[in-house]
Amino acid sequence: AQKITQTQPGMFVQEKEAVTLDCTYDTSDPSYGLFWYKQPSSGEMIFLIYQGSYDQQNATEGRYSLNFQKARKSANLVISASQLGDSAMYFCAMTPGGNTGKLIFGQGTTLQVKP
Amino acid sequence: DAGVIQSPRHEVTEMGQEVTLRCKPISGHNSLFWYRQTMMRGLELLIYFNNNVPIDDSGMPEDRFSAKMPNASFSTLKIQPSEPRDSAVYFCASSFGVGSYEQYFGPGTRLTVT
Numbered sequence: 001a002q003k004i005t006q007t008q009p010g011m012f013v014q015e016k017e018a019v020t021l022d023c024t025y026d027t028s029d030p031s032y033g034l035f036w037y038k039q040p041s042s043g044e045m046i047f048l049i050y051q052g053s054y055d056q057q058n059a060t061e062g063r064y065s066l067n068f069q070k071a072r073k074s075a076n077l078v079i080s081a082s083q084l085g086d087s088a089m090y091f092c093a094m095t096p097g098g099n100t101g102k103l104i105f106g107q108g109t110t111l112q113v114k115p
Numbered sequence: 116d117a118g119v120i121q122s123p124r125h126e127v128t129e130m131g132q133e134v135t136l137r138c139k140p141i142s143g144h145n146s147l148f149w150y151r152q153t154m155m156r157g158l159e160l161l162i163y164f165n166n167n168v169p170i171d172d173s174g175m176p177e178d179r180f181s182a183k184m185p186n187a188s189f190s191t192l193k194i195q196p197s198e199p200r201d202s203a204v205y206f207c208a209s210s211f212g213v214g215s216y217e218q219y220f221g222p223g224t225r226l227t228v229t
Binding site: 035037043044045046047050091093095101102103104105106107108 | 146148150157158159160163165170171204206208210212213217218219220221222223225
């Protein structure tokens, strides 16, 4: 069965430092997609970054990058130069193969940025 | 540009009442998703539509839940009768397609059933 695991319930980072949020996934499908979403305290879900299973290079979007290690089935999110506004819950998610729209979410990691 | 619109933003109702949640997807998107978020179960997909057709409703908890998408710009999620365990935040999301396309979420409807 497909599954996303986020082992860090909470993380702290000092402002302006980089932080890595861990995500491992489990699927037997050769084709899949990996996503990261941010949920601030206001509650909305904000798309951050996407990585396809066949993408050769790690995805980057501004200060966000996805450290994709296919053999280890990990898709860690790296946030560089943390800002106070980065304090939020972060969710890793996966769409399994077969062109399905089903997003499977991890339990999330709460990130707090300290000034 | 308008994002995904959901209404109401908050709903408080008594057990046994019918609840209808509404969603307007982003114009041009052909896939629509309903999710539920609770502390215990996290984010779960309830159902999704592609081109107004329900594709996967395996996440719908039971027959008390139903969803419709009569046209490309409107969808409803109905709970009848509602129960306290239905209390959650319900999100609607839309995308250009399925698979590799990012889903854009609405602000959510916080449902409280007393």
